[in-house]
Amino acid sequence: MQKLNWRRIVLKVGSALIAPDQDGCRSRYLLTIAQFIVRCRSQGIEVILVSSGSVAAGAHLFPKTQERTVAMKKAMAAAGQTEMMAMWDRFFDFPSAQILLTHGDLRDRERYESIRETVFTLLDHGVLPIMNENDTVTTDDLKVGDNDNLSAMVAAAADADALMIFSDVDGLYDKNPNLHDDAILLPEIKSIDESIYAMAGSATSAVGTGGMKTKIEAAEKATSHGITTYIINGFKEQTFTKLLEGENPGTIFLPYEKPMQEAVHWMTHTASEQGEVVVAGSYDESLEGETGCIRGDEIVAVHGEFAIGDTILVRSSDGTRLAKATANYSSCLLNFIADNEQSEFSDKMQDSIGPVISEKDIALLEKS
Numbered sequence: 101m102q103k104l105n106w107r108r109i110v111l112k113v114g115s116a117l118i119a120p121d122q123d124g125c126r127s128r129y130l131l132t133i134a135q136f137i138v139r140c141r142s143q144g145i146e147v148i149l150v151s152s153g154s155v156a157a158g159a160h161l162f163p164k165t166q167e168r169t170v171a172m173k174k175a176m177a178a179a180g181q182t183e184m185m186a187m188w189d190r191f192f193d194f195p196s197a198q199i200l201l202t203h204g205d206l207r208d209r210e211r212y213e214s215i216r217e218t219v220f221t222l223l224d225h226g227v228l229p230i231m232n233e234n235d236t237v238t239t240d241d242l243k244v245g246d247n248d249n250l251s252a253m254v255a256a257a258a259d260a261d262a263l264m265i266f267s268d269v270d271g272l273y274d275k276n277p278n279l280h281d282d283a284i285l286l287p288e289i290k291s292i293d294e295s296i297y298a299m300a301g302s303a304t305s306a307v308g309t310g311g312m313k314t315k316i317e318a319a320e321k322a323t324s325h326g327i328t329t330y331i332i333n334g335f336k337e338q339t340f341t342k343l344l345e346g347e348n349p350g351t352i353f354l355p356y357e358k359p360m361q362e363a364v365h366w367m368t369h370t371a372s373e374q375g376e377v378v379v380a381g382s383y384d385e386s387l388e389g390e391t392g393c394i395r396g397d398e399i400v401a402v403h404g405e406f407a408i409g410d411t412i413l414v415r416s417s418d419g420t421r422l423a424k425a426t427a428n429y430s431s432c433l434l435n436f437i438a439d440n441e442q443s444e445f446s447d448k449m450q451d452s453i454g455p456v457i458s459e460k461d462i463a464l465l466e467k468s
């Protein structure tokens with residue numbers, strides 16, 4: 101076995117591998133994944149596991165005849181999560197730790213920092229973090245909704261150098277291989293654009309969430325942070341042999357040559373905007389090529405309610421999404437500034453407060 105040059109990796113395991121028949125957890129596929137984790141750790145590679153499957157694992161505890169309401173699924177997740185953790189734990193002779201998260205936790209910078217600190221402390225002490233979305237407490241507004249995107253946010257937060265998404269297919273095909281016999285496997289993706297998203301269909305298994313679309317979104321999030329991303333088949337033993345030999349067993353998404361810095365990446369891909377400011381001019385006239393900060397007299401409108409420290413969207417008056425930013429002032433004060441833009445009082449205030457959003461708090465979005 102060759103020495104692998106990963107320092108820290110995030111493995112995402114889909115529900116179909118945990119509870120393929122929705123009849124409790126099955127160790128059939130997980131044993132091989134657990135052995136892979138043990139081998140990586142024995143080479144000094146830090147591993148973080150994002151494990152889906154609580155709903156599928158808990159399904160057998162509830163009557164099949166009853167309608168699967170949201171409340172029922174949450175109950176399945178609560179019950180299935182303990183079964184799943186117990187099963188993972190059985191495979192390892194080192195300790196593991198459960199971390200359950202929501203998007204509400206990840207998009208709040210303080211809670212995000214706290215999650216990172218906990219993950220790094222666990223890794224420093226040889227404990228395997230096993231993460232999942234906290235399905236019992238999520239609402240539509242608070243959830244990531246799929247563990248592909250969650251694993252990419254985790255990989256970025258943990259500064260991992262590889263994200264491996266283990267699924268029930270060999271990788272990304274040019275169309276859904278479960279529906280098209282002539283689908284072709286794509287071994288390497290250099291950059292992700294609309295043509296790549298166009299290949300993605302939805303999940304065809306009874307337990308999967310998101311299908312290929314959310315895996316491509318995850319790959320885009322991760323590669324933009326410099327994290328090599330794989331979509332690979334967790335059902336096949338040779339997948340793991342190949343990975344350990346340094347080969348690509350499925351689809352590899354190459355990392356951006358100029359990855360985003362952690363804080364900019366968090367603002368762009370993890371934080372969600374609490375409101376928006378509209379600035380005068382188009383994309384090219386406003387942020388691009390300018391000093392990069394925003395002055396009060398550039399703001400023409402403020403939408404939504406936000407507080408200092410919240411993430412906001414900056415839009416140009418032609419509607420283009422320009423940037424995400426951390427608000428240095430509340431929506432209330434920015435509204436006041438925008439409304440009094442021409443007044444003498446505003447000029448004085450303008451001089452005293454300087455830019456309302458400073459350059460270091462802005463993450464430019466790509467021109468769409």
Ligand SMILES: Nc1ncnc2c1ncn2[C@@H]1O[C@H](COP(=O)(O)OP(=O)(O)O)[C@@H](O)[C@H]1O
Nearest residue numbers: 114115267273275276301303304308309311312
């Ligand atoms: N272009 C594609 N290439 C590969 N699989 C695809 C594609 N489009 C849709 N799929 C579907 O995505 C499924 C994997 O996603 P999903 O069921 O959500 O898995 P998981 O539970 O591992 O997250 C595959 O089984 C396949 O049916």
Ligand SMILES: N[C@@H](CCC(=O)OP(=O)(O)O)C(=O)O
Nearest residue numbers: 115152153154155246247309
């Ligand atoms: N959080 C959910 C999994 C959501 C999800 O993304 O599932 P999958 O598509 O199988 O990775 C659960 O534990 O059942």
